[in-house]
Amino acid sequence: MSHQLGRVVSEILHQYFGEIVQKVGHDLFIYGSKPIPMIVKTTGLPRKQVVDSLRTLVKFDLVSFEPSFNEVVADYKLNPDNVLLLIRYPRYLLQIKTKFGSEAELLVEELLQQASCTASVLMVTVAAKYKDDKEKNITLVKLRDIFISIATARYIQQAPVADNSEVPSLEPVATIVPDIDVRQLAQAMATDTLADVNDNIYWKVNFDRFHQDFRDDIMVKAITRRIDENAGELMRLLLQQMYLSSAEWAAESNPTPALELRTAVQRADFTDCAGADCDRKLLQTHIDQYLRVLEESGAGFVRRSGESGGGLYAVRGRHAALQLLLDALDHCVTERLGSNAARIFRLIRTKKYIEEDDIQKHAMLPNKECKELTYKLLEEHFISIQPMRKAASSGAMAKAVYLYHIKLHHVAQSLRELCHRQHIDDVEETLTPPELSLLKDVEARLKQLSGAQLALDKNLFILNWYFMYPQ
Numbered sequence: 001m002s003h004q005l006g007r008v009v010s011e012i013l014h015q016y017f018g019e020i021v022q023k024v025g026h027d028l029f030i031y032g033s034k035p036i037p038m039i040v041k042t043t044g045l046p047r048k049q050v051v052d053s054l055r056t057l058v059k060f061d062l063v064s065f066e067p068s069f070n071e072v073v074a075d076y077k078l079n080p081d082n083v084l085l086l087i088r089y090p091r092y093l094l095q096i097k098t099k100f101g102s103e104a105e106l107l108v109e110e111l112l113q114q115a116s117c118t119a120s121v122l123m124v125t126v127a128a129k130y131k132d133d134k135e136k137n138i139t140l141v142k143l144r145d146i147f148i149s150i151a152t153a154r155y156i157q158q159a160p161v162a163d164n165s166e167v168p169s170l171e172p173v174a175t176i177v178p179d180i181d182v183r184q185l186a187q188a189m190a191t192d193t194l195a196d197v198n199d200n201i202y203w204k205v206n207f208d209r210f211h212q213d214f215r216d217d218i219m220v221k222a223i224t225r226r227i228d229e230n231a232g233e234l235m236r237l238l239l240q241q242m243y244l245s246s247a248e249w250a251a252e253s254n255p256t257p258a259l260e261l262r263t264a265v266q267r268a269d270f271t272d273c274a275g276a277d278c279d280r281k282l283l284q285t286h287i288d289q290y291l292r293v294l295e296e297s298g299a300g301f302v303r304r305s306g307e308s309g310g311g312l313y314a315v316r317g318r319h320a321a322l323q324l325l326l327d328a329l330d331h332c333v334t335e336r337l338g339s340n341a342a343r344i345f346r347l348i349r350t351k352k353y354i355e356e357d358d359i360q361k362h363a364m365l366p367n368k369e370c371k372e373l374t375y376k377l378l379e380e381h382f383i384s385i386q387p388m389r390k391a392a393s394s395g396a397m398a399k400a401v402y403l404y405h406i407k408l409h410h411v412a413q414s415l416r417e418l419c420h421r422q423h424i425d426d427v428e429e430t431l432t433p434p435e436l437s438l439l440k441d442v443e444a445r446l447k448q449l450s451g452a453q454l455a456l457d458k459n460l461f462i463l464n465w466y467f468m469y470p471q
Contacts, residue, residue: 004420009083016086024053028078035073059115085207092210103146111205116159119178120199124189144180151177154209159202212248219320223298230283234290237264242315251469255305255312262287299323321466328459332415333382340365341373348383353403381414409471416463419456
């Protein structure tokens with residue numbers, strides 16, 4: 001794991017949990033899996049502080065543990081990817097509020113803050129917080145109904161339970177939507193006897209369910225921009241049908257018959273449409289044409305895989321991740337080095353292997369500028385160079401030829417590293433002490449940073465989606 005990832009993880013831990021937890025987390029990042037005595041030794045912290053920090057990190061699923069080689073003590077290991085999810089909490093709250101309303105947002109926000117909680121404690125805590133807020137008008141009945149809705153939709157799930165081994169491990173359990181007695185909760189809330197409520201099932205936020213929404217939203221918006229709102233809506237319906245027969249993150253979904261898509265269009269609620277200009281009647285009338293356009297002009301997101309039932313259509317998750325990665329790389333090159341550099345980058349990607357003279361010939365740029373931009377792309381690790389020997393005539397020296405090409409996996413790793421580095425550098429370089437004394441400037445900077453953070457998080461999401469599939 002990279003130095004820059006360590007910096008951003010350490011910064012996030014400090015921001016959310018303080019210096020002591022940061023020190024323990026950073027120690028685990030550097031040294032890997034370790035037992036408590038070794039953490040105490042390398043951090044110099046008292047054992048109690050180390051244990052308390054580990055308890056917090058395990059509670060929020062930022063550290064995992066397993067028996068050591070002698071199976072007597074536990075080795076603890078940091079999960080950096082889960083630490084990065086902490087900065088994504090506002091997106092989770094916005095998503096759940098958009099789909100289920102403000103009561104769902106309050107429940108998920110409280111659950112994020114507590115990491116895990118029983119349904120009874122969660123609902124009573126939220127109800128007690130807002131019992132005097134007449135504008136929100138929070139009731140236990142509303143909270144019960146919303147809790148059941150988001151649990152059924154898998155935005156929250158039952159937390160894993162510990163087994164009875166010497167060093168207990170956490171075992172996942174199936175989520176069963178509970179039968180909640182509102183009268184019992186109301187009585188417990190009124191008499192402050194919540195401990196008497198028989199509820200020992202703990203719940204946590206299911207981040208993967210949110211990530212599926214983010215993935216679907218990215219794909220739908222990409223199709224909408226490329227074609228139109230009706231095509232975006234058809235893509236959304238195709239993704240919904242995909243979930244009925246395929247694994248959520250399958251590289252390619254099982255095929256969906258066009259007949260099922262026609263039925264889905266007729267039943268669809270167009271108030272949740274991909275765009276404001278969706279037209280149910282137009283999509284119903286020309287669904288065959290839209291499916292053809294989606295296949296031919298939809299960046300390869302959809303593939304026709306058969307003719308039965310009016311045609312079979314599969315969603316290509318791996319290919320979509322690749323295409324969105326390429327778009328992110330093009331945007332990154334343009335932002336850092338300009339549009340002409342992006343033209344050279346796309347040319348090399350198209351040709352796969354190309355000599356320097358051919359770059360200048362096909363890029364249609366002045367030779368000097370073309371050479372400078374090519375070398376800058378090389379310096380920034382967007383492209384690579386491979387020397388080869390060209391066969392020579394008898395008696396002549398073999399000529400060295402240098403071929404430029406793109407190692408996509410390597411470039412994606414570099415872009416992910418860049419996302420980690422920009423988050424830290426932006427905070428350090430823009431929030432100076434003089435700016436903190438000027439409230440208006442600080443607010444403007446914070447808005448700018450929030451926008452930059454959202455953009456970086458989107459790129460990180462696409463990159464992690466790309467790396468999900470084996471190369």
